[in-house]
Amino acid sequence: MPLPPALASLVEPFLFMGLALSFLPPTILASLRARDWTTLLSPSRLRSAWFGRFWAHVGPTVRQNAEKNVVPLLQGRVTNGVIVPLSPEEHQQQQASSPPPPPHPPVSGTVLEVGPGSGMWVSLYTPQYLPAAGNENKIRKIYGVEPNTSVHPLLRAQVAAAGLDGDGSGTTYEVVPLGIEDLAVSGRVEPGTVDCVVTVMCLCSIPEPRRNIVQLYNFLRPGGRWYVYEHVRCFGWQGWGMRLYQAFLGIFWPQFIGGCEMCRDTGKWLKEAAPWSEVDLCQLDGEPWYFTMPHVIGVLTK
Numbered sequence: 543m544p545l546p547p548a549l550a551s552l553v554e555p556f557l558f559m560g561l562a563l564s565f566l567p568p569t570i571l572a573s574l575r576a577r578d579w580t581t582l583l584s585p586s587r588l589r590s591a592w593f594g595r596f597w598a599h600v601g602p603t604v605r606q607n608a609e610k611n612v613v614p615l616l617q618g619r620v621t622n623g624v625i626v627p628l629s630p631e632e633h634q635q636q637q638a639s640s641p642p643p644p645p646h647p648p649v650s651g652t653v654l655e656v657g658p659g660s661g662m663w664v665s666l667y668t669p670q671y672l673p674a675a676g677n678e679n680k681i682r683k684i685y686g687v688e689p690n691t692s693v694h695p696l697l698r699a700q701v702a703a704a705g706l707d708g709d710g711s712g713t714t715y716e717v718v719p720l721g722i723e724d725l726a727v728s729g730r731v732e733p734g735t736v737d738c739v740v741t742v743m744c745l746c747s748i749p750e751p752r753r754n755i756v757q758l759y760n761f762l763r764p765g766g767r768w769y770v771y772e773h774v775r776c777f778g779w780q781g782w783g784m785r786l787y788q789a790f791l792g793i794f795w796p797q798f799i800g801g802c803e804m805c806r807d808t809g810k811w812l813k814e815a816a817p818w819s820e821v822d823l824c825q826l827d828g829e830p831w832y833f834t835m836p837h838v839i840g841v842l843t844k
């Protein structure tokens with residue numbers, strides 16, 4: 543008999559951590575076989591390799607669950623935490639005659655994708671998902687800033703599969719093997735030149751989030767946009783019980799899920815980071831009280 547949804551949702555993080563743990567022995571074995579002592583003797587490298595192996599397995603399911611939100615977000619079709627329907631058919635279902643214009647422009651120009659991991663979202667940067675109405679809307683260059691080198695082979699494979707490896711599509715995806723905290727000093731991307739920053743489920747994992755959010759803001763040009771889909775600490779309306787439970791889970795979660803922090807107030811930190819000309823970042827509509835990982839979604843404009 544299936545568990546009631548609320549109970550299933552409360553138990554799920556433990557199952558997810560258990561699943562993650564099952565990827566630790568094969569990671570150690572693979573490193574032993576490869577005589578990769580550097581990974582074996584460095585806890586941080588081992589954790590990255592372990593997370594990379596785990597995410598390669600769960601990433602496609604994570605994408606399946608999240609793409610109903612992430613695809614419209616990158617298309618500019620999210621406002622006040624609600625997805626604006628795309629087609630007249632979809633819109634008619636909501637009893638209106640024609641679809642409203644998207645509240646934001648789609649992702650375009652020079653893009654900074656933070657923490658792309660194994661490249662679950664790379665295919666979204668293609669005309670299939672983001673058709674460019676004119677030259678202005680075209681995506682020219684994407685920097686995928688990913689410090690975990692163990693996921694790079696998969697990330698590069700996704701880039702090639704999407705045709706973004708610089709072979710004629712006009713859009714190139716460059717994998718940058720750095721943490722965003724090192725991007726400014728590396729000189730690989732000039733501050734003030736990026737049209738769009740994309741963060742999908744990664745601000746939970748970066749170090750010093752408040753400081754690094756400001757760093758990312760500095761990469762945007764004036765008028766540049768930041769597309770956000772992040773899980774955050776439980777909202778006040780979910781009740782103190784959920785806040786407490788999330789804080790309890792948060793003790794174990796980062797140890798199993800590659801350093802991912804559960805209780806970050808990322809939405810608030812983003813809004814407070816710097817002066818924005820427009821802030822359209824809200825809690826994702828429709829998530830129930832019993833979600834241990836509620837989301838914020840939206841676009842901030844510099």
Ligand SMILES: C[S@@+](CC[C@H](N)C(=O)[O-])C[C@H]1O[C@@H](n2cnc3c(N)ncnc32)[C@H](O)[C@@H]1O
Pocket residue numbers: 601604656657658659660661662663687688689690693720721722723742743744747748749802
């Ligand atoms: C939970 S995973 C999400 C991956 C991907 N965005 C997705 O949705 O499938 C978080 C990612 O953030 C990356 N990350 C961790 N620290 C980072 C940093 N300092 N700079 C950029 N990315 C980082 C991790 O390596 C990991 O790939």
